[in-house]
Amino acid sequence: MATLFLVMIYLSFITLGLPDSLLGAAWPTMHKDFDTSLSFAGVLSITIAYGTIMSSLASGTILKRLATGQITLLSCLLTAFALLGFYYAPSMIWLIVLALLLGLGAGSVDSALNHYVAKHYKAHHMSWLHCFWGVGATLGPIIMAAFMSGQQGWREGYVTIAFIQFAMVVLLFITLPLWKRMTSHQTTVIHEDKELQNNLDHISLIEKPMQLKGVKITLITFLFYSGAESSVILWGSTYLVTIKELEAVVAAQWISMYYGGMTIGRFITGFVTYKVSNHMLIRSGLIIALVGALLFMLPLPIICSFIGLMLIGLGFGPIYPCMLHDTPKRFGNDQSQKLMGxxxxxxxxxNTLLPPVLGWIAAQTSIIILPFVVASYIIIMLLGSERMNRILKMRITDVSTCKHYSLKSEKCTQ
Known part of the structure; x- marks a missing residue:
């Protein structure tokens, strides 16, 4: 039963990744069918992101009213209907509405599943689950390309992904009692510092999430991580063609290797977490990514740029899942529910704002700034991560000797 339940969670992460890369794969054909500009994809992308952000922010409140299994089922159903709507969409107005629904469907389930795994499973499952998200994100364009290269078109690609989502809805509905049964039997994962965790669980009930010391630092780290990751994906090919003078096809292949490095990094991290703590993996990943960014920017032989790109992806691999998994340890189980969102x-x-800002600055100067900007993002993340580690270290010492400890002021109030 436990194995079947874990398989359901893994499948949920695959289906979570399937729609994420469809728009980019289909848009070169879609915009012609709707007689709109190529740049209008940015409007749809921002609309999806807006819905996802709103849904993520509301996830803490939703989790208080619905169980994780119910949220996963409803979100998957909403996503399936949105994808089916793309198949029937008669105009761009409909696409904008459907893009909003697609974002709303993604945000809450992403937060809910990540919170559930961080609370009930060890770190290696978090890394592997995000690796499986990558499998879904990779399969989406492959399925879309298969339809677009044949007699059928992008609409058939969307409806196929929609049917996969509906099949997942049926599985989730059938196994909904399993979610309830497993939740009642599962215990919270106790992280490295058991005494700290117990104290956090007790006192976090009376604290507001944004007042907790370290929350703002953590949110900034997430902001710049996603900005760095997506900036390389969006502008990496342009940098390689413009600055390194590669052919466009070769540059695109190199960017796929960057994504492959990230997936491999998360797969390997799943095994390493048995022996190495999350904060050590985050630190090591950031250092590896920084070395990669330096190789990418320096005027060295082209093979060094390739190695640098791979190292950036490999280093980024453990950062996101490890930071998510550390949320209950950093802020307590009660507050982690809302803070995950x-x-x-x-x-x-x-992911939405930083790449376009980089693109605008590059248009005024040169795309040669890409690796410098990515390196600066990594340094900001490294400083923020180390600051959070120091806060945790002081908290461990103080909480163990204090019965009335305030997370807001990081001081003993007795």
Whole structure:
């Protein structure tokens, strides 16, 4: 029963990733069918992101009213209907409405599943689950390309993904009692510092999430992580073609290797977490990514740029899942429910805003700034991560000797 339940969670992460990369794969054909500009994809992308951010911010409140299994079922159903709507959409207005629904369907389930796994499972499952999200995000364009290269078109690609989502809805509905049964039997994962965790669970009930010391630092780290990751994906090919003088096809292949490095990094991290703590993996990942960014920017032989790109992806691999898994340890189980949504919202905000800002600055100067900007993002993340580690270290010492400890002031109030 436990194995079947875990398989359901893994399948949920695959279906969560399936729609994320469809728009980019289908848009070169879609915009012609709707007689609109190529740049209008940005409007749809921002609309999806807006819905996702709003849904993520509301996830803490939703989780108080619905169980994780119910949220997963309803979100998957909403996503399936939105994707089916793309198949029937007669105009761009409909696409905007459906894009909003797609974002609303993604945000809450992403936060809810991440919170559930962080609370009930060890760190290796978090890394592997995000690796499986990558499987879904990779399969989406492959399925879409298969339809677009044949007699059928992008609409058939969307309806196929929609039917996969509906099949997942049926599975989730059938196994809904299993979610309830497993939740009642599962216990919270106790992280490295058991005494700290017990104290956090007790005192976090009376604290407001945004007042907790370290929350703002953590949200900034999520913002810049997603900004760095998506900036490389969006502008990496342009940098390689413009600055390194590669052919466009070769540059696109190199960017796929960057994504492959990230997926491999998360797969390997799942095994390493048995022996190494999350904060050590985050630190190591940031250092590896920084070395990669330096190789990417320096005027070295082209193979060094390739190695640098792979190292950036490999280093980024453990950061996101490890930070998510550490949320209950950092802020307590009660507050982590709401803060998980805040963190997802910060990540989606970075993913939405920072790459376009970088593109605008590059248009005024040169795309040569890409690796410098990515390196600066990584340094900000490294400083923020180390600051959070120091806060935790002081908290461990103080909480163990204090019965009335305030997370807001990080001081003993007795």
């Amino acid at each position: 805040y963190q997802m919202a910060a990540a989606y905000t970075g």
